[in-house]
Amino acid sequence: METIKINDLACNDLPWKISYDPNRCTLCGSCIAACTFDAIGPKMERRRMIFTDSETPEPKTRFSAQPIIAQRNVIKNFCRGCGVCERVCPNSAISASRNPDSRFNVVYPAATGSGPKRGGRNNLEVKERTLDTLRVGRISQMTDPSLDAQRHTFDCLAPLGRVLPSKALPFQQSAEGKLIQDSQTPPVHWIYPVIIGDMSIGALSWRMWEAIAMAVAYLNEECGLPVRMCSGEGGMPVRLLKSKYLKYMILQIASGHFGWNRIIQAMPDMVEDPAGVLIKIGQGAKPGDGGLLMAAKVAEHIQAIRGVPRTDLLSPPNHQGLYSIEESVQKMFLSFNAAFKFRVPVAIKVAASATSVSVFNNLVRDPYNIVGGFFLDGIDGGTGAAHDISLDHSGHPSVSKLRDCYLAAVAQGRQGQIPLWAAGGLGKNGNLAADAFKMMCLGANGVFTGKLILQLAGCLGNDLGRCNACNTGLCPAGITTQEPVLAKRLDPERVAENIVNYFLGMDMELRKLMAPIGNSALPIGRSDCLISTDKAVADRLQVQYVC
């Protein structure tokens, strides 16, 4: 008998196990060809067959070697459970199933001396979300009638830009009793309250990025929804920078400063201003960690856009070299505001954290009137790579932090002056309209979302640890890869269509929630509309408790 090498890796150590039925398999090879992780391969198995070749039974034994499909037990090629094999198998002969007895968290570091990394999904938090304990509970009745979602007009727009306090408005009164404005006010753009973002070209395949850009252009130009897309920190294709579509894009500049050179160089040729600039100070979706764009994904066009060689690219979690809030405000806001001659709102993105309210409180004083928005990003989002440990064990949900920021503004009578935008797992359960609506009631002016867009494109991952291989460059859906063969799996037009349809549906659903509370404008700060069935949540968020 062969000696057992107990420390050798076995398939039952891995998070997913392949179930395979050789009786159904015709050995067409589709599954092997489709598996981007090389997690399955052909294998020969020795089989014993009993047969008889005479008229009366005279059993004989024959051994033969038979080809089969088997899971590979190589740590680099572990099965991610994406289920592509099952999708392509014409005979339902193969599938991946979760292995509840996985020893992966032990064997992986023990074998590699490093922690596992993956695309941005928190795999531990699969319980009910805070937002799911909230309901829209104020339903207008006889005295305050609800509106008709189909008939009434609704104003579904949110501000991006620095809003001046009323006493600071530069108004003079004319002889006829009209107010006239005698100087410039900071730029404020009214946009759709759901921003797509901020996923870089680099994190996403170019086809995916293009699909989103296409959807955004369509939503704006054909559907009349002024949806904006945030570039993420990757920079932008120069052709886009010089095109009229730039007006739908929010340029992100983050700690890696990727692509900023090209943006500056393209400025003289820009025919439109960008929709805004978003300075990422803190990373929320990959909490406290930087985004990691692995070398595998740094394809040639990414190298060109970012001006870097093929190597792992790390965006540090914060701006190294900025050591105080005041400094960041002065240095970054002034320079970026000035770059676009104060025509483009410049907002800031921070991580939801124990300290985000302090940052907000500092910014809300904003003596230069240049902070065009406060974006708060929490756990549960993301496409980029990070270490498992960061994704699973650090970070802060954004709901309570958003509420804290809003209430901090209320306490100072400054609500709305720096628009609040929040994200982090919104739309995780598939309904972004409900999540967005509740966030607005809690004080957000708008929300931004990324992962849901991946789901719309056909992402095979989920929050229970399926797939989440966005970091590997091997995305089986062609969404987060730069491999031409894989990216081809994605049909950008179908993706764009899905996104457009989803936004149209969501827009209708937003109205369906605004109507019963009798609101024809977005319900910012209408916490009176929310109820919670969870006492702790109700107390923490200062909404009504019901049972």
Added chain:
Amino acid sequence: MCRIGALKSRHYMHPSKALLLMQSQQKGHDNSGFAMVMQDLGGIFEDYKHLPTLSLACTDEGLKIAEDLLHAKGFRRVHQWVPETNPQPGLDIEAMPNYVFETFDYPKEYQDASDKEKGELLTDTRLELRAAMEEDEKGFAYSFWPDVITLKEIGDPRAIGTYFNLWEPNEDFTAKVITAQCRQNTNYAIVRYAAHPFFLQGYTALANGENTFYQKNKEFQSSLHRGYIGFESDSQCFLYSLHYVHKELGWPLPYYKHVVTPLPFEDLVKREDKAQLLAMRQSLAHLEINGPNTIIGVLPDNTMFTCCDAKKLRPVVVGRDEDTVAISSEVCGINEVLPDRNWEVDIYPNEREIVVIDDNLEVKRWKQ
């Protein structure tokens, strides 16, 4: 639902007129209270127009607290009127022991002060009075302002009228502007302060309906001015927005409507003054109201106006004759007080306008 009404006349009117205006709309309210503010006073107050009158409902203890406080601040009482009440068995009223209308002269050091300084003093004093009497409901200080009297009571408006002898017209107790409400208490506890009209520094507002943006209005207003307190009724916010826009920001009245019911973005961008309107909408997003409501307001110069929510979900009518203009939730109210008017010129204001009655009784309609 509450019913509201307002009268403005060239001549002094007795509150019986306001009761008549309201009473015919009786089916629209639940008889839980009656309140009114009288401005531009006649009768026994006519000679004291320039001096502030305190309107108080209180217990004996409350009265003492109030008088001590005013005395300590140096106010000197020059006139007092205690309405003769008419307690009868069976009246539906939760009366307070004392109703006091006292006119004071300013403290000596304020004799040469500006109107603004005097106004601030009066506001602070009323807020102090309110706070001092708050505990155990020792008293309610409704207004303390020149040429203004406020009466609010809980109970059936008819009974309240009888209790205060308001049904019988007389020459003593009159005014040129009277705003009134018969109340329905739907969403808040029955407290005296909750009754419309609300008054602050020469501004009066009353509303028929609901303020669905109460929470965000209130959260914003609380830090705008020390006088913005109470919030016993969701419509109190309309008064504070009016005061803020017109007095604190100094914007002309037409902009009130742009603040409380801003134009939709698509209409707004077509306007010549879009930059200003957009800036207002942005900066004062939390003063927006979303209805359903009708607002009646009075400015310090006695200009009266009415406007409503952006969807016109509550009715209001303006009717007039030579000498009097009446605004009312329902036309039956106006029919009662101005039966001989030409009803063909009655105005049913639309959702995007303000109807304004100036001190010459000229009625103007301003498109938003």
